[in-house]
Amino acid sequence: MEPSEISTKKRLDSTIAQEKDKRVESTWLNGLGVVYHSLGQTNLAIKYIERALVIAREMKDRREESLCLSNLGDCYGYLESVRCHTIDCFYSKLPKKDIDFFDVFLYITKYTF
Numbered sequence: 534m535e536p537s538e539i540s541t542k543k544r545l546d547s548t549i550a551q552e553k554d555k556r557v558e559s560t561w562l563n564g565l566g567v568v569y570h571s572l573g574q575t576n577l578a579i580k581y582i583e584r585a586l587v588i589a590r591e592m593k594d595r596r597e598e599s600l601c602l603s604n605l606g607d608c609y610g611y612l613e614s615v616r617c618h619t620i621d622c623f624y625s626k627l628p629k630k631d632i633d634f635f636d637v638f639l640y641i642t643k644y645t646f
Contacts, residue, residue: 559588559597563604570608579608 566582569575582604589597 559585
């Protein structure tokens, strides 16, 4: 992250931490997760949305919980499509008769986790 991004993130975290209304805090965190996902920072998005989900469940707010779960599904779906694309690219570069599934496993874990 660039220094300006780190500064913005710290300010947002500080603002959220000062929020007294848990419902608003959950909504902010969920929204930040959606923004980070749209910026291509899906792993960071998941962290924010998971924090929002914990708060929504503590408050027993089923609406916010369902929004968080839906957004997490979008994030994990995106990551899965990237992983599948990586696997497809790897398979396409292998000679068809020499596919060793252990090598495929090592390749996947090296580049997708």
